[in-house]
Amino acid sequence: MLALQLALRFLGEGRTQTSLILAGVTVGVAAYVFITATMLGVEQNMVAKTLGSQAHISVLDEPMPPQPLVHPEGRLVLRTVVQPEPRQKPFDQWQRALERVEATPGVRAACPTLAGSGLAIRGGGQQAIRVVGADPTRLRRIIDIPANLVEGSWRPDADQVVIGSVLAEELGLALGRPMRIRTSAGEASVRVVGIFELGSDAVDGQWVVTSLRTAQSLLGRPGDISSIDATVDELFAADEVAERVAARTGLTAESWMARNGALLTALSAQSQSTTLIRVFTLLAVAMGIASVLAVTVVQRRGQIGILRAMGVRARTILATFLWQGALLGIGGALLGTALGMLVGGMLERVVPFDIVVGPSTALQALAISLLTGLGAALWPARTAARMDPAAAIRGDE
Amino acid sequence: MSDDDVLVELSGVHKSFGEAPETRVEVLHGIDLTLRRGELVALVGPSGSGKSTLLNILGLLDRATTGILRIRGRDVSDMSDAELTSLRAEVLGFVFQFHHLLPGLTVAENVMLPAAAREGALAPTQRPRAVDLLGHVGLADQADRYARQLSGGMQQRVAVVRALMNSPLVVYADEPTGNLDTESSMRVMDFLVDWNRRERTTFVIVTHDPDIARRCRRVLRMVDGHLVADGPPEDVLR
Numbered sequence: 001m002l003a004l005q006l007a008l009r010f011l012g013e014g015r016t017q018t019s020l021i022l023a024g025v026t027v028g029v030a031a032y033v034f035i036t037a038t039m040l041g042v043e044q045n046m047v048a049k050t051l052g053s054q055a056h057i058s059v060l061d062e063p064m065p066p067q068p069l070v071h072p073e074g075r076l077v078l079r080t081v082v083q084p085e086p087r088q089k090p091f092d093q094w095q096r097a098l099e100r101v102e103a104t105p106g107v108r109a110a111c112p113t114l115a116g117s118g119l120a121i122r123g124g125g126q127q128a129i130r131v132v133g134a135d136p137t138r139l140r141r142i143i144d145i146p147a148n149l150v151e152g153s154w155r156p157d158a159d160q161v162v163i164g165s166v167l168a169e170e171l172g173l174a175l176g177r178p179m180r181i182r183t184s185a186g187e188a189s190v191r192v193v194g195i196f197e198l199g200s201d202a203v204d205g206q207w208v209v210t211s212l213r214t215a216q217s218l219l220g221r222p223g224d225i226s227s228i229d230a231t232v233d234e235l236f237a238a239d240e241v242a243e244r245v246a247a248r249t250g251l252t253a254e255s256w257m258a259r260n261g262a263l264l265t266a267l268s269a270q271s272q273s274t275t276l277i278r279v280f281t282l283l284a285v286a287m288g289i290a291s292v293l294a295v296t297v298v299q300r301r302g303q304i305g306i307l308r309a310m311g312v313r314a315r316t317i318l319a320t321f322l323w324q325g326a327l328l329g330i331g332g333a334l335l336g337t338a339l340g341m342l343v344g345g346m347l348e349r350v351v352p353f354d355i356v357v358g359p360s361t362a363l364q365a366l367a368i369s370l371l372t373g374l375g376a377a378l379w380p381a382r383t384a385a386r387m388d389p390a391a392a393i394r395g396d397e
Numbered sequence: 398m399s400d401d402d403v404l405v406e407l408s409g410v411h412k413s414f415g416e417a418p419e420t421r422v423e424v425l426h427g428i429d430l431t432l433r434r435g436e437l438v439a440l441v442g443p444s445g446s447g448k449s450t451l452l453n454i455l456g457l458l459d460r461a462t463t464g465i466l467r468i469r470g471r472d473v474s475d476m477s478d479a480e481l482t483s484l485r486a487e488v489l490g491f492v493f494q495f496h497h498l499l500p501g502l503t504v505a506e507n508v509m510l511p512a513a514a515r516e517g518a519l520a521p522t523q524r525p526r527a528v529d530l531l532g533h534v535g536l537a538d539q540a541d542r543y544a545r546q547l548s549g550g551m552q553q554r555v556a557v558v559r560a561l562m563n564s565p566l567v568v569y570a571d572e573p574t575g576n577l578d579t580e581s582s583m584r585v586m587d588f589l590v591d592w593n594r595r596e597r598t599t600f601v602i603v604t605h606d607p608d609i610a611r612r613c614r615r616v617l618r619m620v621d622g623h624l625v626a627d628g629p630p631e632d633v634l635r
Contacts, residue, residue: 001518006499013501306497309458310559311486311514313479390458393493394449 003316006307007323010296021292022331025369028285029336030343032278033365037344037357039274043267045353047235050260053203055111055142055229056238059101059245060252061091090224100248101228106241109141110230114212116219118183120163122171129167130206131181133215134229142229145196145209151175152194156210162194164204181208185220282372289328289376293321297384304384305392314385321381322374329373333366340365403470404488404566404599405432405455410464412450412622424450426622427464432567435597437590439610439630442619448603449571451619455601456489456569457481469566486515490560490598494572496552500545504536504555507544511562523562530558534588550581557585561592567599574609586612607634 011018091097094112101110114133119126136154140146145162146154152175156162161181163173173179178191190210197204216222232241238255245253257264297304304317337357344355412425424447432438432455440448453459454466457473466473468488473481490511498507506519508527513519524540531537534554536547544552553576560568570589574582590612593600602613610616616633618626626633 002513005513005519009499009501013499302495302497303499306491306493307510307514308482309456309485309491310511311482311563312510313482313514316514388459390453393458393497 002312003319004323006316006320007327010300010320011324011327014296017292017296018328021288021328022335024288025285025328025332025373026335026339028281028288029332029365029369030339031281031336032368033337033340033357033361034343034347034355035274035277035281036361036364037340037355038347039270040358040361041351041353041355042270046263046267049199050263051235051256052148053143053198053200053207054256054259055113055227056232056235056256057107057230057242057245058254059097059110059228059230059249060226060254061089061094090221091226094225094228097249097251098228101230101245104241104245104248106232106234106237106244108231108233109138110228111135111138111142112212112225113139113142113227113229114215114219114221114225116183116215116221116226118181118208118218120167120171120208121180121182122173122177125171127167127170128206129181129208131183131215131218132207132209133212133218134209135212139209142231143198145198148196148198150195150197152192154194156193156214158211158214159188159190160193160214161190161208161210162196163192163209164207165195165197166201166205167208168192168195170205181218183219185218188218190214190218282368285332285369286372286376289325289373290379293324293377293380294383296324297321297380297387300384301387301392304387305389305394308387308389309393317387318381318385321384322377325373325375325377325381326370327373329369329371330366332373333369336369337362337365402434403431404434404468406430406465406467406470407455407461408465408467410451410454410461410466412447412454412459413462424622425454425461428624430617430624430627432599432601434566434599435593436599436601436615437593437613438599438601439613439616440601440603440619441605441607441610441616441633444605446619447622448619452569452571452601452603455567456491457485486511486563488566490563490565490568492553492557492560492568492570492573494575496549496556498544498552498555498559500543502544503541504531504544504547505540507555508559508562510559515563527558527562530561531555533592534558534584550577550584553577553581554585554588557588561598564596565598567601570600570602572603572605574604574606582606582609610634 098110098112101107111134116131118129118131120129136156150165152162154162171179173192175192178189180187180189216224232238239257242253242255307317341357344357348355407428407430410425410428411423413421413423415421428451440452442448454461468484473484505524505527508530509519509523512523528537528540531540534557536551536554539547539551544555547555553573557573574585577585586609589600592598602609604610611630611634613630616628616630617624618633
């Protein structure tokens with residue numbers, strides 16, 4: 001208690017010095033908070049854009065094994081391994097696989113999906129498309145198309161589709177308008193009941209989303225699916241969850257992380273450079289605090305000596321200077337977080353992503369700033385605590 | 398005086414600085430000294446005679462190289478630094494030539510510091526005694542001002558009463574009037590003499606000023622690390 005009382009008085013006494021170092025800590029913490037929030041915003045934005053139209057995990061049936069060919073005459077048997085014809089193999093017992101995927105820890109939702117390529121035709125225009133069929137209720141938990149609807153509704157019934165905005169524009173399609181879809185299985189007429197915009201040209205320009213049954217009909221694969229798509233609780237644990245899914249189902253489970261290696265490498269490089277900047281910033285803050293406290297220890301030699309002579313314990317002197325470091329750290333963290341939020345808010349107006357200083361970033365800044373303050377104060381505090389009182393009193397005279 | 402009144406005993410105390418024989422400087426040469434309750438002692442001698450070193454050893458701020466120091470009969474030679482710190486807070490008071498008040502604390506809080514050292518915090522319960530002590534040196538009305546706002550003489554008076562906050566048995570004062578003008582010096586001495594008579598607090602005052610020394614009842618003279626005279630001022634200061 002005495003240590004805290006003395007620390008507050010010491011800081012209050014050298015107001016100019018305290019204000020300057022507090023300003024330094026504030027700027028350092030603000031930079032830390034701002035950089036952290038910005039990088040988090042960039043990362044979330046990139047991941048959101050990437051995963052806006054992708055499942056976190058896609059479970060695929062194993063590829064068909066090579067088939068041996070046997071000569072029909074029987075006398076001469078030729079075993080020739082050839083690549084199979086490029087044809088779709090039905091997803092074996094997908095309902096059972098779906099149950100297992102859903103029961104895997106870490107999986108939040110799963111959706112059986114059938115996807116295949118085709119051609120959208122309207123009047124004289126045609127466009128290559130990807131037909132995506134799934135149960136609308138399940139699919140919205142994988143890819144949130146309803147939240148990105150530009151117009152119409154998200155309830156495609158039989159022979160109804162929801163299409164991307166770019167595709168709608170290119171074919172001049174509006175709500176309620178019919179179009180024809182041609183696939184390897186045939187051709188059918190469907191009606192547009194909704195238009196979405198997920199922000200990816202590839203998706204907005206090619207996707208034609210419909211019910212699973214309609215897709216199965218369009219693609220000529222009744223009762224079949226091409227994959228089980230899933231979302232996970234922890235985005236960056238998708239690899240581990242995919243491994244668990246693969247182990248449970250015996251199927252191939254591919255995570256978004258495996259599909260987007262380049263993105264992860266870029267994020268990792270960005271994260272490393274950000275960490276480096278943050279470390280240097282904190283080092284500058286620590287050196288600022290340490291230098292000010294070191295000067296204070298020298299300035300207060302006589303006072304420290306008389307306090308020790310009066311019976312103030314060495315550990316109280318140690319704690320007095322540690323408190324000063326901690327108080328500078330806490331004060332700087334509070335002011336710096338506020339400043340970081342302010343600067344982030346200003347920048348948010350001109351960048352296409354959110355810069356949010358969440359409670360975890362603020363708490364992290366507080367903890368790191370406090371530890372930096374304490375760490376920086378350690379050496380001056382030990383110097384003060386180890387001071388020989390008689391020499392300290394003599395030295396100041 | 399009875400043996401019960403003995404507070405401090407020094408026996409064969411040597412103090413040297415430096416480890417190597419060729420650089421070692423012996424400052425005190427076998428000092429024997431007894432301080433009793435209620436004594437008012439002046440320690441005089443030329444600069445470099447070892448007065449301050451002796452005071453630091455008596456005040457538990459430094460350790461003797463050899464010899465024994467007993468406080469109220471207890472040998473303190475083997476005490477840890479923490480034990481010595483506690484003992485200082487309990488039984489000793491200090492006044493130095495420079496007051497070393499904490500400028501960020503009020504005058505009353507500065508006086509309360511020895512009690513805070515003993516109790517672990519500055520507390521409102523310590524204030525009445527602090528203000529009472531300040532009243533003895535005419536500074537009660539300055540209790541809530543910051544120490545830096547007082548004159549040098551006032552600050553030294555605050556430093557003097559600060560030394561008395563814990564009702565110490567012995568107060569060591571190293572040139573307590575060294576930075577003061579004659580009038581302020583005499584005011585401080587008037588207070589110390591009066592306090593010594595009323596409270597029977599032992600004072601050991603290091604001084605170069607014969608007038609200050611003459612106001613004490615016992616004078617110790619040191620020369621080159623030896624205690625060469627010990628007696629009433631009229632004998633030692635002739």
